[in-house]
Amino acid sequence: MQHAERPGADGQADLVLRGGAVLALDDADTRGTAIAVRRGRVVELGDDASVERVIGSDTRVVDLAGRAVMPGINDSHLHACWLGAIWPTTFFGGGDPAQGAAEASVDPHTAGAAAPLLSSRAERRAAILRAGELIASLGITSYTEPGIGPGEDRGETGCFGQDVFDAYFELDAERALRARVNVLALFGVLDGPSRLEEFGDGLNRLVRETAHPERLRLAGVKIFGDGIPPMLQAWTRHDYPDGSHGGLLVEGADPADRERRLRAMIRLAHDAGLQVGVHATGDLTIDTVVDEVALAVARTPADLRHYVIHGDLATPAAVARLAEAGMGLNLQAGIAAATSGWLEGVLGAEVTRAAWPIAEALRAGVLSLSSDAPILAPDWRHGVAAADAWLGTPASDAERVARMGALLRAYTVAPARQDLAEGWKGTLAPGMVADLVVLERDPFDVSPAELPEVGIDLTVVDGDIVYERATAAIG
Numbered sequence: 001m002q003h004a005e006r007p008g009a010d011g012q013a014d015l016v017l018r019g020g021a022v023l024a025l026d027d028a029d030t031r032g033t034a035i036a037v038r039r040g041r042v043v044e045l046g047d048d049a050s051v052e053r054v055i056g057s058d059t060r061v062v063d064l065a066g067r068a069v070m071p072g073i074n075d076s077h078l079h080a081c082w083l084g085a086i087w088p089t090t091f092f093g094g095g096d097p098a099q100g101a102a103e104a105s106v107d108p109h110t111a112g113a114a115a116p117l118l119s120s121r122a123e124r125r126a127a128i129l130r131a132g133e134l135i136a137s138l139g140i141t142s143y144t145e146p147g148i149g150p151g152e153d154r155g156e157t158g159c160f161g162q163d164v165f166d167a168y169f170e171l172d173a174e175r176a177l178r179a180r181v182n183v184l185a186l187f188g189v190l191d192g193p194s195r196l197e198e199f200g201d202g203l204n205r206l207v208r209e210t211a212h213p214e215r216l217r218l219a220g221v222k223i224f225g226d227g228i229p230p231m232l233q234a235w236t237r238h239d240y241p242d243g244s245h246g247g248l249l250v251e252g253a254d255p256a257d258r259e260r261r262l263r264a265m266i267r268l269a270h271d272a273g274l275q276v277g278v279h280a281t282g283d284l285t286i287d288t289v290v291d292e293v294a295l296a297v298a299r300t301p302a303d304l305r306h307y308v309i310h311g312d313l314a315t316p317a318a319v320a321r322l323a324e325a326g327m328g329l330n331l332q333a334g335i336a337a338a339t340s341g342w343l344e345g346v347l348g349a350e351v352t353r354a355a356w357p358i359a360e361a362l363r364a365g366v367l368s369l370s371s372d373a374p375i376l377a378p379d380w381r382h383g384v385a386a387a388d389a390w391l392g393t394p395a396s397d398a399e400r401v402a403r404m405g406a407l408l409r410a411y412t413v414a415p416a417r418q419d420l421a422e423g424w425k426g427t428l429a430p431g432m433v434a435d436l437v438v439l440e441r442d443p444f445d446v447s448p449a450e451l452p453e454v455g456i457d458l459t460v461v462d463g464d465i466v467y468e469r470a471t472a473a474i475g
């Protein structure tokens with residue numbers, strides 16, 4: 001054999017993981033015991049014997065010893081710059097066992113009231129990198145940064161302005177991002193008002209090209225439809241205790257004008273070929289968004305995967321229409337768990353029981369689960385457990401297994417669809433990118449409630465190991 005053979009030459013794999021459970025999470029529920037990776041792609045998924053032929057002298061071979069491999073997690077709604085600025089603080093607390101409750105329930109909006117949390121490019125870069133380290137340790141290989149733009153340039157946090165975009169561009173050019181990032185541009189204020197004219201101007205000025213769209217991609221635009229139910233802001237047909245019904249955040253002369261302007265924003269973005277993610281919690285806001293998307297798609301067919309974010313009061317009819325319009329529902333089960341008591345306080349038990357329609361959205365095939373970190377901690381294992389609790393006790397062991405599969409797909413396959421990337425990420429198969437996570441146990445052997453106890457041992461993005469648990473003693 002000749003010396004100085006290049007790594008990966010002659011079909012040698014760069015990385016082989018064998019002797020465990022490899023879960024493709026594809027439609028056929030493919031399972032193997034081994035997987036091989038070469039130049040960022042899966043080249044083999046099968047049994048231990050089938051990967052033998054691609055193991056060469058430069059191949060790193062990991063003995064899984066019964067552990068599980070599955071596609072990397074895609075946290076499809078995660079404010080990484082903000083998360084990196086305030087972690088381990090989160091809005092609802094929890095998630096980092098090392099920190100305990102002392103850090104919990106600090107309001108991140110006011111945590112930097114005296115000065116912005118971040119005030120320079122260097123600080124923003126550092127925050128993004130810090131979040132990147134954290135999420136790599138959680139097996140997250142893709143995320144969507146939902147809402148960056150000029151309306152937040154003088155915002156109180158400094159975590160959502162245009163400069164954050166520039167920080168992402170720099171980090172991508174340096175190949176310093178540890179996960180694939182999709183960005184939604186924001187024209188207006190985070191959780192606040194926006195104006196149609198500014199939105200139109202912003203679309204015209206938007207820089208849409210990135211150097212490596214598979215690593216950093218401008219996905220589309222974020223619109224804040226309404227606020228949240230506990231603040232009596234969600235626009236709903238139900239009566240709040242004071243008899244009010246909330247309303248839209250988009251500025252307008254009256255409710256009808258606000259609705260007209262929200263619809264115009266959706267139309268403008270759709271016609272510009274941009275994906276739209278609308279923060280919408282009230283049933284009337286959700287109905288309006290779905291209705292306008294359906295009209296836009298009927299008029300100008302385009303597969304842009306528009307979606308509703310949060311969807312607290314989405315009705316079964318709205319979920320069905322979402323599916324018909326090719327839309328998604330991006331929901332955070334931990335927010336349901338944390339705020340259902342508040343919702344019950346303002347809209348009653350019956351409305352609360354029907355809220356956060358996880359079961360309907362799963363059945364309709366539209367559900368992506370996400371953390372909205374740092375609202376919640378970015379730990380998808382807790383998200384799966386929270387969704388499971390919201391769904392109630394499964395009727396059988398078969399249902400438990402099916403539910404685990406569906407909830408894991410809501411963190412992998414479904415968000416890949418949101419990213420228009422299901423053809424190359426979100427499942428494991430030869431030809432798909434090597435974005436994967438190694439779990440200490442097969443998740444199908446535990447209940448969703450037990451999943452938070454299952455350790456994360458290894459995270460791989462594009463074939464590169466971006467996290468390895470120190471105590472895991474991997475091959």
Ligand SMILES: [Zn+2]
Nearest residue numbers: 077079146372
């Ligand atoms: Zn958010």
